[in-house]
Structures are given as C-alpha cells and as structure tokens.
Amino acid sequence: xxxxxxxxxxxxxxxxxxxxxxxxxxxxxxxxxxxxxxxxxxxxxxxxxxxxxxxxxxxxxxxxxxxxxxxxxxxxxxxxxxxxxxxxxxxxxxxxxxxxxxxxxxxxxxxxxxxxxxxxxxxxxxxxxxxxxxxxxxxxxxxxxxxxxxxxxxxxxxxxxxxxxxxxxxxxxxxxxxxxxxxxxxxxxxxxxxxx
Numbered sequence: 001x002x003x004x005x006x007x008x009x010x011x012x013x014x015x016x017x018x019x020x021x022x023x024x025x026x027x028x029x030x031x032x033x034x035x036x037x038x039x040x041x042x043x044x045x046x047x048x049x050x051x052x053x054x055x056x057x058x059x060x061x062x063x064x065x066x067x068x069x070x071x072x073x074x075x076x077x078x079x080x081x082x083x084x085x086x087x088x089x090x091x092x093x094x095x096x097x098x099x100x101x102x103x104x105x106x107x108x109x110x111x112x113x114x115x116x117x118x119x120x121x122x123x124x125x126x127x128x129x130x131x132x133x134x135x136x137x138x139x140x141x142x143x144x145x146x147x148x149x150x151x152x153x154x155x156x157x158x159x160x161x162x163x164x165x166x167x168x169x170x171x172x173x174x175x176x177x178x179x180x181x182x183x184x185x186x187x188x189x190x191x192x193x194x195x196x
Contacts, residue, residue, distance in 0.1 A: 008051035015058040016050065017043060020065055026074035042077045050084060057087045089124040098123045102182050103189040115145035116182050117175055148175070 025039040034042065053061065064083055068075055084090070101107050101123045102116070110116040118141040155172045158164035164172075 005051070009047050011055065012047045012050045012053075012058060015055060016062045016065075017047060019062055020069075020074070022072070023065075023069055024071070024073040026076060039074070042074075046077065046080060049081070049090075052090055053084060053088055057084070060087060085125060099185050102185050107182075108186060110141075111182060111186060113142075114149070115141050117148065117178055118142075118144045120178055120182055 025034045025036065026042075027033055028038070050058065050061070061080070061084055065075060065080065068079075098120060102110075102120055107116065107119065110119040115138075122137065122141060151168075151171060152175060155164055155168035158168055159172065
C-alpha cells in the first residue's frame, strides 16, 4: 500500500478496528479472558501487521470477524492472521514466518528434495501453524511439486519453441522469482552459520 505507516495504520483503524470496537476482549489459549493490556497489545500488533491489506480486504476481514465473533468477543489473533493471509498473502517483509520456515531444517530439506516452491506458497498463503513434518500436507506438497515440474518442463519447451501461452510464461516467471527468493534466504542463512 502507498502512503506513510501512520496513514496505513489509520486505514486499519477506520476500516477494521473501530467498527469492531464493541466486541468483548477475546480469550487466551487457556480460555481465560485477555486482560485489557493484553487485548490492547493484540490490537496494536494487528494494526501494524494488517497494513498490507487493501481497503476491500480490510472490509472483508471486518465482516468475517463480526460474523465469526462467538458471544460477541474477538477471535484469536492467530485466527485473524490466518484469515488475512488467506485473503491476501502477506509480503515477505510483513511476516517473518515464510523466511523462518524456508531457512529451517524442513525448508532446506524441501529444497533438496524438490518441493521448496510448493512449501513457500503454502507458508505464504496460510502462515502459522506449520504443517506436521511428514504429515498429509507434506505429501500433498510433494504431489503438487511433481505436477509443477511437469508443467515447468512443458512451459520451458514451449518458450524455446516460441509457442508458450501467457499462462505458461507467467507460471515460469513466478516459479523462477520465488525460487530465487528461497535460494537467497537459504544462502544468507548459510553465511550466518559460517560467521557464527
């Protein structure tokens, strides 16, 4: 979004937080109501983090929270973040989660085994909590990777032959861009490890 940070946070206030000001404080993981201080900190974190959403997504998120508010209380911060990232994945600079996952042991393994692109899409789209290593999500991502590799091969052949479609070119560009980001993150992590 364009404009200053203050303007962006004011948009979040106007389109999301102020219309929902009548909701009661939510509960923590143990089912205890958040203190006014903890609730205020949660809203401050959301105000700062949600600035990447456009007006339409903020309005949609507001409507979702209002519809999902059990007993007229705020849902958890994690729920709100997941819904926001489903609407529009956070740019990597807005969330450290994709970087942390792609530079984890699992991220390096995904790169070595050929499903890093699919893992990166998943963590950008859905964010925390991470999927269980070796669980159903990893299997699904491996299957997606196999199909994507087939599509990449076809796209590359069609580009070389001068008959690639716009969709094939866009997919190839997207794949190359994201793989370059993953390699850069992992290279930086390796350099940090060597410096330590």
